[in-house]
Amino acid sequence: MKALTYVALALCLGTPAMAQTPGVTDTEIVLGAVLPMSGPASFPGLGASAGSRLAIAEYNAKGGIHGRTVRMLVEDDGYVPSRAYQGLVKLADDGILALVGTSGGGSLGAMLPVIDEKKIPTMVSTSVSNAAVEPVRPYVFMLGADYEDMFFAQIKYISENDKPEGPYAVIAQDDDYGAHVEAGVMMAVEKLGLPSVPPVRFKRGQKDFSAEILRLRSQGIGALAVGGVIAETPGVLKELAKLRMNIPTAHAHTGAIDMTARLSAPYNMAYYAADYVVPIASEAAAGFRELARQHLGEEEQKSLNRFSLTGYLGTKAVLAAAEACGRELTRDCLNDNLKKIDALDSGGLSSPLDFTNDRNTAAREVQIVRVNPMENTVEPLTGFVSYR
Amino acid sequence: MRTGHAVETYGRLLALTTNPITWAWAGALVAALVALPWAVSGHLLVVSTTVLIATVGVVGLNVLTGTTGLISLGQSGFLAIGGYACGLLIRDLSLPTELAVPLAGLITGTLSLLIGVPSLRLKGLYLAITTLAASLIVIHIILYAEPLTGGPFGLRIPDVSFLGLRIADGRGMYYIALIVAVLTVVFVNNLMRSRSGRAWIALRDHDIAAKSMGIDLVRYKLLSFFVSSSIVGVAGALMALQLRFITADVFGLFLSIEALAMLLVGGVGSVAGAILGAAFIVLLPEIARGLLALVGWTGETGSAHVFEIRAVVTGVLIIVMLRIEPDGLIGIWRRTKRYWLQWPLSV
Numbered sequence: 001m002k003a004l005t006y007v008a009l010a011l012c013l014g015t016p017a018m019a020q021t022p023g024v025t026d027t028e029i030v031l032g033a034v035l036p037m038s039g040p041a042s043f044p045g046l047g048a049s050a051g052s053r054l055a056i057a058e059y060n061a062k063g064g065i066h067g068r069t070v071r072m073l074v075e076d077d078g079y080v081p082s083r084a085y086q087g088l089v090k091l092a093d094d095g096i097l098a099l100v101g102t103s104g105g106g107s108l109g110a111m112l113p114v115i116d117e118k119k120i121p122t123m124v125s126t127s128v129s130n131a132a133v134e135p136v137r138p139y140v141f142m143l144g145a146d147y148e149d150m151f152f153a154q155i156k157y158i159s160e161n162d163k164p165e166g167p168y169a170v171i172a173q174d175d176d177y178g179a180h181v182e183a184g185v186m187m188a189v190e191k192l193g194l195p196s197v198p199p200v201r202f203k204r205g206q207k208d209f210s211a212e213i214l215r216l217r218s219q220g221i222g223a224l225a226v227g228g229v230i231a232e233t234p235g236v237l238k239e240l241a242k243l244r245m246n247i248p249t250a251h252a253h254t255g256a257i258d259m260t261a262r263l264s265a266p267y268n269m270a271y272y273a274a275d276y277v278v279p280i281a282s283e284a285a286a287g288f289r290e291l292a293r294q295h296l297g298e299e300e301q302k303s304l305n306r307f308s309l310t311g312y313l314g315t316k317a318v319l320a321a322a323e324a325c326g327r328e329l330t331r332d333c334l335n336d337n338l339k340k341i342d343a344l345d346s347g348g349l350s351s352p353l354d355f356t357n358d359r360n361t362a363a364r365e366v367q368i369v370r371v372n373p374m375e376n377t378v379e380p381l382t383g384f385v386s387y388r
Numbered sequence: 389m390r391t392g393h394a395v396e397t398y399g400r401l402l403a404l405t406t407n408p409i410t411w412a413w414a415g416a417l418v419a420a421l422v423a424l425p426w427a428v429s430g431h432l433l434v435v436s437t438t439v440l441i442a443t444v445g446v447v448g449l450n451v452l453t454g455t456t457g458l459i460s461l462g463q464s465g466f467l468a469i470g471g472y473a474c475g476l477l478i479r480d481l482s483l484p485t486e487l488a489v490p491l492a493g494l495i496t497g498t499l500s501l502l503i504g505v506p507s508l509r510l511k512g513l514y515l516a517i518t519t520l521a522a523s524l525i526v527i528h529i530i531l532y533a534e535p536l537t538g539g540p541f542g543l544r545i546p547d548v549s550f551l552g553l554r555i556a557d558g559r560g561m562y563y564i565a566l567i568v569a570v571l572t573v574v575f576v577n578n579l580m581r582s583r584s585g586r587a588w589i590a591l592r593d594h595d596i597a598a599k600s601m602g603i604d605l606v607r608y609k610l611l612s613f614f615v616s617s618s619i620v621g622v623a624g625a626l627m628a629l630q631l632r633f634i635t636a637d638v639f640g641l642f643l644s645i646e647a648l649a650m651l652l653v654g655g656v657g658s659v660a661g662a663i664l665g666a667a668f669i670v671l672l673p674e675i676a677r678g679l680l681a682l683v684g685w686t687g688e689t690g691s692a693h694v695f696e697i698r699a700v701v702t703g704v705l706i707i708v709m710l711r712i713e714p715d716g717l718i719g720i721w722r723r724t725k726r727y728w729l730q731w732p733l734s735v
Contacts (some may be wrong), residue, residue: 038699068536078699081638085631086438090431109542113632117556131541174531175637176540203528320631 011087021330023097029070029322029329031056031315032086032091033101034111035126035286037076038073043259044335045103046303048126049074050296050379051311052100054288057295065323067354072315077103079112088114097322098122098334100315103214105129105176115140121334126307129176133359133373139335142361143276143314143353147177149387150274151184151225152191154250157272157381159192162248164222167195171212171236172227173204181252207231213239225250234263241267248274256371256378257305266372272381274361275370277309277350279378282299284348309349317353320344351384402581404734421566425559433558434630435674440565442666444572446650448619453648454657456612457592459516462503463647465523466617468502468639469496470624475543476536476635485550496621497614504613508606521594527636531573542635547630555629563625572619575659578657579615580675584604585680588612592657654711655716664717668709676701 010337014180023030033052035045056070064070075087075092080388084107091099098121102108108129115122116137124132124142131144155168170185172178182199182251189196200212212238216224226236233255240247246269248300252259255273258281264271288309293299308338322329338361344353346363355363365384372379395401405411425433426500445467454459471522474492477483483491507515537543547557551567579585587608589690590598601606628634638686654665679701713719727734 001543038696047448067641079637080640080642081633082438082627082631086434089434093431106542106635109633109635110631110638113547113556174528174540175547176542176635268568 002111002243002351013201018338020161021097022092022095024068024329027068028316029065029068029071030094030096031098031100031318032075032094032096033072033099033311034075034087034091034103034107035101036079036103036107037074039078041079042308043168043303043305044126044161045076045101045190045347045367047305047307048101048311049254050292050300051308051313053300054292054295054308055312056148058065058291058316059319059323061295065319065329066327066368068329070319072100074101077107077132077354078267079104079107081106084108085110085114088120090122096120096317097329097331100125101311104256105131108132111363119331121318121331123314123318123338125310125336127177133361136360138339138357139331140360141317141338141355142359143310143317143363144229144361145274145364145366146184147180147186147362148187149366150252150276151181151227152188152248152380152387153224153309153368154190154274155185155188155194155223156387157368158248159194160222162223164215164248165198166220166247166313168219168223168225169197169200169216169219170225170227171200171209171216172225173206173229173232175204177252178204181225185225185250189386190290199216202228204233207240209235210242213232213243213245217243217245221245221247224251226255227252228278229254230257230260232262233260234267235273237252237264237267237269239270250274251371253277253306256369258376259305261371261373261376261378264371265376268374270370270372272368272379274366274368275306275314276384277306277319278367279369280304280306280309281378282380287347288349291350312347313353314348315343317341317355319340351386393697393716404577413455415622418570422563425562432557432674433562435670437558437562437630438562439667439670440562440569441623441630442670443569444565444573444626444646444648445620445623446647446654446662446697447572447576448616448623448665449647449651450616450657450659450662451579451588451619452616454651454662455580455592456588456609456616458507458609459512459645460519460616461516461641461648462519462523463620464639464641464643465519465526466496466620467624467627467643468634468636469499470524470621471628471634472530472537472543472623472624473621475545475628478548480542480547485548485555487630489550489622489629492625493622493702494625497618500613500617501610504610507583507613520641520644523641527639530636537574538635542633545632547632548629549619550629556634557606564629568622568626572622573659573663576619582661584608584611584615592711605610607673632655649706653706653716655718658716658718658720661716661718664721668717669706672702672705675705 035049036042037045050183060069072216077084082101088111100123104127109131119139122140123383128144132140158180168189170182172181233251249271251273253275256279321334323332323339342354351364351365355362365386367384370379370381400406452460470492473495474488477488507518531539547556550564553560555561587603650665650669653668655661
């Protein structure tokens with residue numbers, strides 16, 4: 001009887017501690033995501049959400065995590081930072097163990113004060129942002145290579161393989177992403193001793209680049225890095241084709257997605273892009289696509305894109321860390337186990353995940369691909385290479 | 389039975405209200421707003437804070453557009469000036485927040501005169517486009533003045549206090565917004581009863597007639613720009629304090645459209661209408677969320693349609709609102725009030 005009393009007492013003392021971990025009950029683990037789910041720029045959010053749900057479905061199909069099923073709450077920010085802030089506060093109210101979707105750089109910036117305040121374990125996997133890891137926080141982890149590295153890699157590749165005669169140029173949009181692209185190109189120009197012309201910035205959302213490309217042509221450029229997202233790639237290629245400037249061009253990972261390739265097809269120009277995950281249509285992602293067929297609905301399968309891979313890998317890392325905690329799942333334990341991940345198998349979708357570095361960042365290795373929009377193919381040119 | 393119209397002196401005609409019951413209701417409303425943080429969740433508290441900040445901004449816009457009749461699409465630019473001014477005063481000059489917020493308003497008001505002066509000869513859509521262009525210039529300057537504003541990387545605001553209330557604390561930020569909103573509403577309501585307020589209304593209704601009656605158009609138009617933008621600048625400062633991180637993205641052009649929508653939905657030219665409009669538009673996504681939750685669409689199913697439908701429902705509610713009540717929410721309020729005042733003789 002005495003022993004029974006002690007057991008009951010221990011359970012009573014233990015239960016409140018467990019109940020204090022937000023998003024964790026005896027039967028359930030709740031994750032959260034704030035993503036752009038509506039509007040014209042919703043494709044990263046829809047893709048990332050589908051990827052995260054796939055990782056969750058994979059775990060749930062195996063019986064969940066130590067008997068707990070996993071589910072995810074999603075808040076739509078429409079790429080508006082103030083809405084991202086509101087969305088995260090809503091998720092925190094609802095109770096989430098960790099945040100696995102963090103929208104764009106501006107939205108993440110607006111969410112960081114709340115993340116800091118509530119010490120929410122966060123996996124930044126949608127859009128790489130220096131603000132997430134500068135300073136390094138014990139509860140914020142990131143997936144992906146810096147834009148600097150992606151463009152450094154491509155300029156290096158172009159200088160070694162295409163060997164253009166004219167100077168290198170960069171045209172980038174006037175936001176934090178564009179600034180990183182510019183920095184990557186300038187870093188390559190400086191380190192590799194390449195000739196260059198002053199960077200050109202354009203207003204985000206700009207569609208017509210005739211004036212900018214005419215100016216760059218007058219400077220006799222030999223290669224061009226394009227720091228745009230989707231429509232900017234065909235916009236620039238259109239002008240290059242019109243002026244018969246058959247020069248190598250470098251693009252961000254969004255250059256390799258299906259939508260960009262289809263929009264670029266009329267201009268008959270192949271181009272380079274770089275990414276830290278494999279092209280979704282590639283052989284390397286066949287297993288992922290099969291998994292999606294098994295676990296996702298038709299609508300979600302249609303929304304799969306490269307952000308699905310990053311969402312999947314980020315969520316998988318969080319769930320692996322949660323699994324390592326056993327039944328005693330707390331946020332501290334989750335953070336500790338995330339920090340211990342040093343070679344999580346990514347199934348060939350990226351380099352193996354390693355968060356043990358001083359930036360809490362995995363998959364920093366970059367693969368260069370050649371996009372042929374006319375044939376709608378994306379051909380990997382290199383393996384995943386570290387430029388750090 | 390109270391008629392609500394018969395007054396015997398000019399003093400009573402200009403009074404904020406002649407009815408003590410109105411004061412009692414206003415007091416009850418403020419008391420309810422003071423108690424609100426203890427009754428709602430963290431998310432609803434953030435939404436309520438946003439309503440109060442939007443109220444400040446729309447009451448400010450109402451001075452220019454509703455009262456003076458000058459249409460402005462430059463609110464996002466003025467909000468940005470206020471937000472960045474407040475952030476920089478706190479971060480770089482370590483000014484106390486109690487000083488930084490009003491100073492941010494004054495800086496915004498002063499800079500708005502640069503737009504106000506060339507706008508003196510413009511009206512209607514021409515003025516709207518001029519102010520829109522001005523806000524584009526403001527955003528450009530913010531993006532390119534990187535050493536000062538952080539450019540595309542944004543500006544982080546430290547956790548500071550305002551009258552002893554911490555901005556990082558949800559309740560603290562709510563009370564800061566509430567204090568500023570109440571002061572703004574009282575200030576603007578009083579302003580409307582002053583010579584300036586009457587001059588602005590005269591300008592709006594017929595500027596040539598107003599000029600022939602001795603109203604200095606240049607002075608009062610510029611004054612309207614200054615007062616309106618100063619208040620909008622204060623709203624921008626509150627936005628910066630609430631988010632504690634601002635970039636040019638926070639002050640997108642859509643904010644200007646949204647501010648005008650708040651004014652139209654609430655009722656142009658009325659302070660109470662501006663408050664109702666701000667509350668309605670900010671709460672709409674939550675209303676849409678609630679409506680869809682009733683039919684089991686919560687966004688947990690993985691279907692992206694729920695988010696698009698939520699956005700469409702929000703838009704449809706605005707259209708329905710303007711279709712059934714062109715005078716805005718204040719029109720509904722006035723009719724309802726009249727009905728009860730005249731009951732049982734109301735028709």
